[in-house]
Amino acid sequence: MSRREISINGRRRLVEADDRMPLLWVLRDRLGMTGTKYGCGVGVCGSCTVLENGSAVRSCQVPFEASGGKSYTTIEGLSSDASDPCQRAWLAEDVSQCGYCQPGMILEMKALLRRRPNPSESEVELALADHVCRCGSYPRIRRAAMLAAKLGGAR
Amino acid sequence: MTTRRSFLKVVAASGGALALGIRIAGAEEPGTPFVPNAWLRVDPDGSVLIRVGKTEMGQGVRTSLPMIVAEELDADFAKVRIEQASPGPDFRSLGTGGSGSIMRLWTPLREAGAAARAMLIAAAAARWEVSPAACEAREGVVIHPGSNRRLTYGELAADAAKQPVPEKVALKDPKAFRLLGTSQKRLDGVDIVTGRAQYGLDVRVPGMLYAVVARPPQLGAKADSFDATEAKKVAGVRHVVEISRGIAVVADDTWAAMRGRDALSIEWGESPFAAFDGDEHLKALEAATAAPGITIRKDGAGREAMQGVSRKIESVYLYPFAAHAPVEPVNCTALLADGRCTVWSPTQTPNAVQAAAARLCGIPAEAVKVNVMLLGGGFGRRLGVDFDREAIEVANRIEGTPIQLVWSRDDDMKHGYFQAASAHRMIAGLDENGRLVAWEHRKVSSPHNARGVPTEEDKKNPDTVRRWAWGVYDSPYAIPAAEMTYVPIDSPVPIGPWRSVFSPPSVFARECFLDEVAQQTRRDPLELRLALLGADDPSIENRYEIAGGGLDRARMRGVLELAAEKAGWGGRPAAGRSVGLAGNVFHTETYIAYVVEVSLRKSPRAGQLPFVVHRVVCAIDCGVAVNPNGIAQQVESGVIWSLSNMKGEITVREGRIQEGFYSDFPVVMIDETPGSIETHIVESDDPRPHGIGEPVVCPLAPAVANALSRLTGSRIRRLPVRASDLSA
Numbered sequence A: 001m002s003r004r005e006i007s008i009n010g011r012r013r014l015v016e017a018d019d020r021m022p023l024l025w026v027l028r029d030r031l032g033m034t035g036t037k038y039g040c041g042v043g044v045c046g047s048c049t050v051l052e053n054g055s056a057v058r059s060c061q062v063p064f065e066a067s068g069g070k071s072y073t074t075i076e077g078l079s080s081d082a083s084d085p086c087q088r089a090w091l092a093e094d095v096s097q098c099g100y101c102q103p104g105m106i107l108e109m110k111a112l113l114r115r116r117p118n119p120s121e122s123e124v125e126l127a128l129a130d131h132v133c134r135c136g137s138y139p140r141i142r143r144a145a146m147l148a149a150k151l152g153g154a155r
Numbered sequence B: 001m002t003t004r005r006s007f008l009k010v011v012a013a014s015g016g017a018l019a020l021g022i023r024i025a026g027a028e029e030p031g032t033p034f035v036p037n038a039w040l041r042v043d044p045d046g047s048v049l050i051r052v053g054k055t056e057m058g059q060g061v062r063t064s065l066p067m068i069v070a071e072e073l074d075a076d077f078a079k080v081r082i083e084q085a086s087p088g089p090d091f092r093s094l095g096t097g098g099s100g101s102i103m104r105l106w107t108p109l110r111e112a113g114a115a116a117r118a119m120l121i122a123a124a125a126a127r128w129e130v131s132p133a134a135c136e137a138r139e140g141v142v143i144h145p146g147s148n149r150r151l152t153y154g155e156l157a158a159d160a161a162k163q164p165v166p167e168k169v170a171l172k173d174p175k176a177f178r179l180l181g182t183s184q185k186r187l188d189g190v191d192i193v194t195g196r197a198q199y200g201l202d203v204r205v206p207g208m209l210y211a212v213v214a215r216p217p218q219l220g221a222k223a224d225s226f227d228a229t230e231a232k233k234v235a236g237v238r239h240v241v242e243i244s245r246g247i248a249v250v251a252d253d254t255w256a257a258m259r260g261r262d263a264l265s266i267e268w269g270e271s272p273f274a275a276f277d278g279d280e281h282l283k284a285l286e287a288a289t290a291a292p293g294i295t296i297r298k299d300g301a302g303r304e305a306m307q308g309v310s311r312k313i314e315s316v317y318l319y320p321f322a323a324h325a326p327v328e329p330v331n332c333t334a335l336l337a338d339g340r341c342t343v344w345s346p347t348q349t350p351n352a353v354q355a356a357a358a359r360l361c362g363i364p365a366e367a368v369k370v371n372v373m374l375l376g377g378g379f380g381r382r383l384g385v386d387f388d389r390e391a392i393e394v395a396n397r398i399e400g401t402p403i404q405l406v407w408s409r410d411d412d413m414k415h416g417y418f419q420a421a422s423a424h425r426m427i428a429g430l431d432e433n434g435r436l437v438a439w440e441h442r443k444v445s446s447p448h449n450a451r452g453v454p455t456e457e458d459k460k461n462p463d464t465v466r467r468w469a470w471g472v473y474d475s476p477y478a479i480p481a482a483e484m485t486y487v488p489i490d491s492p493v494p495i496g497p498w499r500s501v502f503s504p505p506s507v508f509a510r511e512c513f514l515d516e517v518a519q520q521t522r523r524d525p526l527e528l529r530l531a532l533l534g535a536d537d538p539s540i541e542n543r544y545e546i547a548g549g550g551l552d553r554a555r556m557r558g559v560l561e562l563a564a565e566k567a568g569w570g571g572r573p574a575a576g577r578s579v580g581l582a583g584n585v586f587h588t589e590t591y592i593a594y595v596v597e598v599s600l601r602k603s604p605r606a607g608q609l610p611f612v613v614h615r616v617v618c619a620i621d622c623g624v625a626v627n628p629n630g631i632a633q634q635v636e637s638g639v640i641w642s643l644s645n646m647k648g649e650i651t652v653r654e655g656r657i658q659e660g661f662y663s664d665f666p667v668v669m670i671d672e673t674p675g676s677i678e679t680h681i682v683e684s685d686d687p688r689p690h691g692i693g694e695p696v697v698c699p700l701a702p703a704v705a706n707a708l709s710r711l712t713g714s715r716i717r718r719l720p721v722r723a724s725d726l727s728a
Helices: A023-030 A085-092 A102-115 A121-128 A138-150 B061-073 B101-128 B153-160 B189-193 B229-233 B254-262 B278-288 B302-308 B350-361 B386-397 B409-414 B456-460 B462-469 B503-520 B525-532 B553-567 B628-644 B700-712
Strands: A002-008 A011-017 A049-052 A055-058 A071-073 B008-010 B018-022 B038-042 B048-052 B080-084 B136-138 B141-144 B149-152 B209-214 B223-227 B237-243 B246-251 B265-268 B294-299 B311-319 B331-337 B340-345 B368-372 B403-406 B422-430 B436-445 B481-488 B543-546 B549-552 B577-586 B590-600 B611-621 B676-681
Touching: A011 A023, A023 B254, A049 A102, A055 A102, A085 A102, A085 A138, A085 B189, A102 A121, A102 A138, A102 B189, A121 A138, A138 B628, B008 B101, B018 B101, B018 B153, B038 B061, B038 B101, B038 B153, B048 B061, B048 B101, B061 B080, B061 B101, B101 B136, B101 B141, B101 B149, B101 B153, B141 B153, B149 B153, B209 B237, B209 B254, B209 B386, B223 B246, B229 B237, B229 B254, B237 B254, B237 B386, B246 B254, B246 B386, B254 B403, B278 B311, B278 B422, B278 B436, B294 B302, B294 B462, B302 B422, B302 B436, B302 B481, B311 B503, B331 B350, B331 B386, B340 B350, B340 B386, B350 B368, B350 B386, B386 B403, B422 B503, B436 B462, B436 B503, B456 B462, B462 B481, B503 B525, B503 B577, B503 B700, B525 B553, B525 B577, B549 B553, B553 B577, B553 B590, B553 B611, B553 B676, B577 B700, B590 B700, B611 B628, B611 B700, B628 B676, B628 B700
Parallel strands: A002 A071, B048 B080, B209 B403, B340 B368, B436 B481, B611 B676
Antiparallel strands: A002 A011, A049 A055, A049 A071, B008 B018, B018 B038, B038 B048, B136 B141, B141 B149, B209 B246, B223 B265, B237 B246, B294 B481, B311 B422, B331 B340, B331 B403, B422 B436, B543 B549, B577 B590, B590 B611
């Protein structure tokens, strides 16, 4: 057990947890922030994706000990009123079916747009190539991703 | 027969609301007291709330069901919300499955909306002292055009609650619909994209502990003994308890519970199925197609007609075991305290959860409250209550502590219920002119046993057996002599309802084989299908009656023709590309056809589909199209689901399920998604709406396989498709 300060959605949080506990469970079970989803625990499905200093990481693969001093954004921190361009694009294209994987998808897209404000369709596909959506919302994700860029999702 | 009156009743509501109780699916005895199982409420602020027992799992019921109410109520749709109902003591018909929500709730919800509207108008008329017939309702407002007065539904709700429920209400002429048939977006979209949506795994109850279960790695095995010493040393582990299915480790957080489970030392007993092998099972299924089995449909002389044919074409199709693999693994949260059990479950069948909790805890059903959470994908998996039972068993052992029981990804992949592996022997008999005159489809699989293993009697009863052969007995094609049969073969692999239940393997075999027959008899596959549906033959009747319903061949022709027209069927595909087609009528209700265009994928990555689907054109006839946007979404979903089945399979070695992750049971990803998926909805004369979520699955894989077979010259008769299947 150790105690660390991590910044989550712009707020400093003092957390006590086992050093090896993945950030996913720190968020969900210690902090009660359930917007970050568990899908596989082995970094394959992408539903636990969060932003670490602005880049997309799979929170199931980030041990607590590696999180100290870093700044994280979860889906709750993107905006609570769905005003972020990525969220707006997701709503405009009516992407979600069950919706469980979408927080991870949206954050992966956010990270891509920060890197590449106007990505090509193939760059979008590459960025999302390792995210599972069992409902098959991919056609709308493609459209929403391009729209998010237009709406200024890089911000 | 119950009268209209007993289906609707004003119920008590606080704060000046109009609340109507609705009884759906009441097969009640005469004189049974009215117990509502759905509610419609108009609040003083003008908002409209409907509570129904239909689970949202991505199919869009939380949007489409409110649309139905709002239409007849003439409500402002922006103010309509839906809430999940929980089972009470006499609360049947809460389950969600079989693509039946819209169809079953269509009339009750329309009647409730129309009755509430009539009561709001009556209240306004009374206040203005005018005739109700002189008033109109629109977008949540009652208007008296004669005097230009208006009152909102919110202002009228309290008065309306004092009005009698009308004995009879007039429902709108579908031509007058303003909302139904327009594309509406998901009402709960904002909750999803902000992370507020509460799925089963997101339940957080004060004092809650987390549990994971070590289950036998071999089918049918049980723990002989276990040692929890090391598990209990893991920081955060609180309890280790044995339950009927394995050993549960209960801890402060999910991760500690998982590590505690890893630290358990368990002696698993011998499995009676230690020798079971999935490939051998498939061979046994194939061998069993040699015998005809139990007849579930016979047209004309049946298989006897094969004796007189000039030529036979015969093929066997094999379909693997497949998992549901929803991204949210199954889970359940339960608390037993003071003789009452509270359950929070992402379930498709809350009544069964309630009954299981009552039985396991030894308490009356009235003492069980089931809160239905959102589902991170359902697909039929959550019609099982196995995971609920586990959580309730643990909660029963640790009274007073809420327990969230979590299945890890590999638990979910290995210990669920599966689509049954199946073999299909297809035989076509041709006359001297090469016309298809005789047809046999023999299906062999292990029967449905999610809710118990069928008895020997069941297995001989054609009415029971028929359910395991969906897609076989309900073929829409008219062939002078046809016989469909089924052979049940036992397997230890637990089988359960999957998306489209047991239809996809049957439809795959039927629609691919029909393409073989077309190719071998040099007929266009569209033209052959249309002919078998009576396009040029007045002696073939449009109506075909089968057990449990009847289908309309004209509607089947309609979707095939529409899909073909929109796709430009008959044109020449680009070099290296090929087109294929398939169709189906699901459960005799929803008609669907796909035309697809494919090519071979150049240098696929490991695990990637060895082909590319460029374009999918879908035509669908589901009767009334409630929400066209929702229908298109489900078509896209069904296409991806069906393509995933061309990619992954569940295998069994020495009685152990081998796959545990999306890396070994791969599903379709964004870079394998078809370039375009178009949905064309038939303007149907059918005055009722029918299901969508499942019908969209069946004919896609055969359309793709047919296109690939035409491209490479070699037939695909076993799923999943390997790169080696695509060499000529």
